[in-house]
Amino acid sequence: MAYLFEMKSVSASYGSSIVLKDVNLRVVENDFIGVIGPNGGGKTTLLKVILGLLKPVSGNIMFNTVLINDRRTGYLPQISTGDSNYPVTVRDIVLSGLMIQKGLAGRMSVHDKKKAEMVMEELGLSGISEAMLNEISGGQAQRVLLGRAIIGDPKLLLLDEPGNFVDSTFEIDFYEKLRILNNRMAILMVSHDVGTISQHIKSFACVNRTLHYHPSQEITSQDLLAYGCPIQLVTHGQVPHTVLKFHNGGK
């Protein structure tokens, strides 16, 4: 299977404090990885390194040419980064996802605008295409940002805590959307909520300064202990059931 990117003993830090140490990760096409781990364990830092926002202090990342040349990476940040009072419409926000492929002097063609209509249609945003962010609900705003992330047909989609601000009725719909998207792209999703995501993902990455890849959607408390990932645990078998347990330590 073709890999999309491969991290080899990557370490990253803010100033003198090392946040990620010796991380190895290989992401293959159509994988759906749930990135879990305690707060401050380096989950968002991992995304920043993959996005190129933070340079690793050591190690290297090799990207598949489809990500390098065609720039096919989509990113859904936590919602707080955009100014919701800024005079820009839903349509234009969705279109901004194409800038990664267009460069500084990028213009939007008729084809691009049609593409935006299709994405908005798919995400149920057609009725609010002329609205500003401050005029729509949190769930709708998230779909707008998801539209921005997927309009460029990414092969790799990075999601940062998408469950944080979604109302529960929309949540089911959102994960169903991701499942469909996963047929055409690999997804790397940071989340606190292991319980909800374990039904939707294919594998886990436990991040707590180091990274352990777990190539199955089922994960046990023993696994987590071995990975040094002190978080709430939810497992499920043939009949879905939940086991919650707190772990201490893990250093």
Next chain:
Amino acid sequence: MVGSSIFQYDFILKGLLGAVFASITAGLAGTYIVSRKMVFLSGGITHASFGGIGIGYFAGINPILGAAVFGILSALGVEYLSVRQKIREDSAIGILWAFGMATGIIFIYLTPGYSPDLMGYLFGSILTVTNADIIALGVMSVVLILYFTVFYRTILYISFDEMFARTYSSYVDILKYITTSLIALTIVLNIRMAGVILVLSLLTIPPNIALLFTRSYFKIVLWSVIAGFAGTSAGYAISFFAGIPVGATIIFTLVIIWIAAKIVQRITRKELVVKADIV
């Protein structure tokens, strides 16, 4: 209305061209600063540039050149500090604001045997606007139109979500510095029209009129230019016939237009709720 018809024709043409170029530059720059909520920062840049005017007089160079240097340097300085987040930005702007004015006054009074038209620089004066000023504003209009046309999407998206822009471009900071420098230059060149104290309103009132009726960035620019032209040309004409300072007349006219637009919007408002309180 004394003077030859040639003189009058020249005067009216100058006024008309000045109004066109002022509204184009102010519309483009104003939409940027209003939507990025940089109005206070722009006030700081404006008043800091007065220091350059004073030093220009003292050193015997073109005061607008001095103002341009001061304006651009202070703009870059504040942007740099806000990127680094080393100090409180609003305090820094407040200090810069007063420091620029103080420097300007000191150097103007230190200039031996020559008392320039202070009022003209503070409040704008139709008589101090030279052909060179009009040409400079014309060139600035062309530069800004080209710049905003070529980089329209990038400027729009950096202002909306800087963090996301950084994920696809490593030129975000450079572009922000260039844009802010162009804004500073626009402000300085418009000082001749409206004066140090009033120029900021020339930039901020037109986009706020436009924001009452539209939410698309491009349309805000377009309507700002139109509203700006209506305000400046009417202000120019009234100032000319009534013999009152042009800067104050332009701003007064613009505020009247804004109030009228606000009333029209209240009456005709459909379900369109626009958040216009951005200043």
